[in-house]
Amino acid sequence: MKRLAGWMLASPATLAITFLLVIPVAITVGLSFGSPGQGDWGIVQPYADFFASGFRRNVLWRTFTVAGWVTVISLAAGLATAYVVARCPPWMKSTLIVLAVFPLLTGVVVRSFAWLVLLGREGMVNQVLQATGLTDGPVAMLYTQGAVIVAMVYIFVPLMVLVLVGVLENIPEDLLQASSSLGAGPVAGFFQITLPLAVPGLIVGAVLVFTASFTSYATPHLLGGTRQMMMGTFLQQRALVAFDWPGAAVVAAIMLAVIVATVLVMTRVARRLNPMAT
């Protein structure tokens, strides 16, 4: 009876996700494989084709590079900022948190657009560079890898700050007090107490940012264009411009594999590195 009630209440969501997400995505993955008799590689022929193309390998590699840089920079900037925010007096802390939530709630399109304005030929950055005499003429900054990375860091730093403030606040205060009463300075306290205890949280933040930037579309589309194509923009181009469904399915399946592998591996690592776990 109880079993039945539980299932009945959970069934609409279960059915919706099964039929509208699991099955369609499974069909996409199925579509990414070839037929057994084709080519040298049989059913994985489409993947062999993907990796045989220098252009596609480049897109995949660029996506890894950009997502990697974005994760590392956001992690460093986010940790330093969160460290200060977590130690502020309460009224200031809540103000700083609100100021980080605001960009987070503003859409990705709006926030990427801001960098389109800033980095353009006539944009603020070029104006400042020329006014200070650092460059003679306008520098082409749009549609470079740097522009994509800067804009994505901009998108993901607020998320990282909020995640890490939560992590740092959960570290018991008396541990730091104990360490300082035993003679450890703030630097030693940070590296020997705070940082090791924050590692699982840092991994959570890193996984969030890496997976989101690996699969993002709007930012690389606006600031990278076709010259800095990443997996997301490439998937859109294959599916909606070239109408190459099997090609798009291969891109989608590779993205899915990278994300699932990242999440699974990093959850394991986080569990192993957690000094609080026994």
Place this chain on the structure above:
Amino acid sequence: MATRIHPLLILFTVLVYVFLLGPLIIIFGASLSDTTYLTFPPQGLSFRWFQNIWDISAFRRTIVTSLQMAFLGTGIALIVGIPAAYALNRYRVTLPGWLSTLFVLPILVPEIVIGFSLLRSVTVQAGVPVWYALLIGHTLLVIPYVIRVVSASLASFDFSIEEAAISLGSPPARTFFTIVLPNIRSGVIAAFILSFITSINDVSVSLFLTGPGVSTLPIQLLAHMEQFFDPTIASVSVVLMLLTILVMIIVERTLGLAIVAK
């Protein structure tokens, strides 16, 4: 906390916040420019680009579609998600463990992959009209947020209150509405706001599910940016930011912003 923070670290934090907020302030400025191109600081002062939002019919249409998707998608997600969250908490022992994993799949699977898969299966193969396919996409997108936020609030709900009401003769369905729901009200409101914002800002799922005549505001913004570089985009952005500020004020007044930060 009493520990002193190194001044350089404070300076760095200030710079991070300038980096975070500066570009948004520049959009505010650029939207007021009287020029036909985007510039900052604004030259002249004019609200005509705000007027322009309403004059361009594509914006008018997509704003309506975006609101429909956000309200209906979130509404359906609440109707489907609240019972699921309730079942997960109330009948945890009788339900299999993989169920809660299934419920987070729409967050785990990349949005852009969901969008592409829905386009293939729902729009092309099943022939579902564009508007309904878009609604399906937006609903799926926010279901995990509803289940997670409502679950968090049910986790601190004392189910013995509900049992007391039932043992006193209140029918289970009525008990849910008179006892359980009022107790998790703040969780439901938080879930609504989080889902609404996620839906209204979505690009990757909508990208594949919009079609002739049916599009959402972010997709229309992307399309407009490819053709024009006038301050209209900046003024739409400002309207969206003002809307965000309004939502934040409402949340602050009713629930406290700590809920969103989680």
